[in-house]
Amino acid sequence: MNDVPQRTDSDRLAALGYHQELRRSLGVLGNISMGFAVVSPVVGLYAVAQVGMAVDGGAWVWALPVCLLGQLLVVGVYSELASQWPLAGGAYQWSRRLAGPSFAWMTGWMWQFAVMFANTTVAYLAAPWFFALFGATPTPPQLVLTAVGFMLCCTLVNAYGINLLRGFVSLGIAAEAVASVGVGLALLLFFRVHGFGLLLDTLDAPAATGSSDVMSFLAVIAVGGWAFIGFDACVSTAEETKDAARQVPRAMRWALLSVGAVVVLNAVSVALAHPDPARVVAGTDLDPVTTAVTTGFGDWSAKPFVVVVLVSFTACLMASQGGAARGLYSLARDGVFPFAAQVRRINRHKAPIGGLVAATLISCAALPLGLESTAIGSLITFGTAATFLPFFLLCVAALVARLRGTWRPAGEVSYGRWGTPLNVLAVLWTGLEVANICWPRAVLAPPGAPWYQVWAALLGTGVVTVAGAAYLLVKRPQRLMRDGDPGEGRTDELAPAVL
Structure with missing residues (x-):
């Protein structure tokens, strides 16, 4: 019997x-929870619900399985890559x-x-739900x-390391999953x-917007993709996940499938339980989800539902902020991000505090x-485009x-031919x-929106791409990367630093 030592x-x-600098303590369930x-x-x-129904009536729900199937293809490619190179900052x-x-x-610049x-968008969209708890109308x-407050609270949790983050996120998604499944089934069954037949009815929404059925459905697919991004958060915590080469691909798949x-389920339930979907098409109901829930369960359900939504937004922000911090850490430890020596620092809780501070400052800015x-609407549109562009490039x-023939998948996951x-x-x-x-x-823009919001996706990705290209040409960070050992080329000031 050969005693071959197992690689850790x-x-x-x-x-x-x-070097192993972050705390590796996540199991597969913890990694799934991040995604x-x-x-x-x-x-x-x-x-996506309000925009989808307004553009394509009840038939909008069929865009969701299309987007889910498309994203499962991306997860397939990501799985082979993550199993071979289980590193934080996967895209880069x-x-x-x-x-x-x-x-x-x-690619890393765009993804970050x-x-x-x-x-930024999640924090801003969470803020109104805080005021809804008290029945207040915010300015x-x-x-x-309030969004800044949300961001700082999530930063504080992230700063105490992966174990506290996992605890908060797990509680949040447990409440969200139970509430989501329970509400969805109740709306559908009772x-x-x-x-x-409503699910095949466009409710004349394409005609109302001056579009064809095909073009309206394509517009809904463009919006629906937003509901299935974020699974790469599982990759962001790869260096904190045990047996990451096997567990990260599994976590991405289960996170995407479960969500x-x-x-x-909930899209179908909301459409079928909504008292008057035509009001959504006409633009007089801008919150069809809450309308369906409170109509079905009664007014008493409004506050508990607000709590569930608020918890969901908070858990989403915490996990996404942690992913952004780890992506910056991955870039900075190679010395290829601005202020790399500061951004790559970790603290005594083994959290990437430099990346966390940088990510928070940029998001808050x-x-x-x-x-x-209308500017926030532009940010949402840009965010969707900028997320799919790195998917495509990778x-x-x-x-x-x-x-x-320069890459043959050699990790735990390989789909062969x-x-x-x-x-x-x-x-x-x-690419589509x-x-x-x-x-x-x-x-897809609010009535009367300025031209820059209609063109927000192209303008936003263009600005970030030009800024990245300018930094690439001036600072030439690619010189610090070599085809061999990724650690080569790092200066002494970028050596592991613990605060």
Whole structure:
């Protein structure tokens, strides 16, 4: 019998060029909880239900299975990558091994700003629910200040390390999952007021917006993709997950499937239990989810429902903020992000405090946009486009590397000969969704919205891309990356630092 020593997670990390600095204490359930919280069925449904129904009536729900299937293709590609290179900052780390330093840096830059601005949006959208607990109507400055408060509270929890974060997030998603499934089933079984034929009825929404049935459905798919992003938060905590090469791919798959099932259930339930979906199409009901719940359960349910939504937004923000911090940490420890020596620091709780502070500052810096509601709408549109663009770039990089023979999946997860066709489909899906989201549509903007909100996806991604390209040309961070040991090229000031 051969006594072959088993490689530990720290050994695997060292083989990839890094020291174990973060606390590795998450099991597969803890990793799933991070992905579930960021994808968040309640947050996702609230982001898309009103727009989806207004654009395509009851038939909008069919966009959700399409988006879920497309995102499962992306998870397939991500699984092969995460199992071979289980590193925080996956988009950056993987693309540098697939396509080289410059491409990797731009991919990581785009992904980071997408996540940080998404955190801005989540914090801002959570603020009104705080005032709803007290029946108060906030002013725009009050919403912004409350959003800052949410952001700082979540920062404090994140600063105490992965174990406290896991505890808060797990409690949040437990409450959200039970409430979501319970409310969805109750609406469907006991408070349904329409037949299932409503799910095939556009309620003349395309005609009302001057669009065709096909174009309206494509617009809903563009919006629906927002409900199924965030599973890559499982990758962000890869260096804190035990047996990450096996468990992270599993966690991504289960997080997306579980959230997808709950989102589809609740979308169908809300549509069928809504007393008058035509009001949503007409634009007189801007909150169909709350309308369906309070109509079915009665007015007494309003406050408990507000609590569930508030908890869901808070758990989503905590987990997403933690993912953003770990992505910045991954870039900064290679010295390729501005102020890298400070951003790459960890504290005595083994939390990436430098990345956490940087992510919080950038997210909060965008919150004053909330003083103008149309600007926040632009931020949401940009965030969706900027999230799908790194998906697309990474899937393209993986496919090109496969076809060139420079990458053959060698991790715990490999789809063999099926990997290439799956990768092709993932490229087609993400490419379609990037073009679909960036296509300027007045129908997805509020009535009378300024031109820049209609073009927000293209403008936002363009600005971030140009800024990243300028930094790349001036500072040349790609020179610090080498094809060999990722740790090479780091200066002494970027050595492991603990506060």
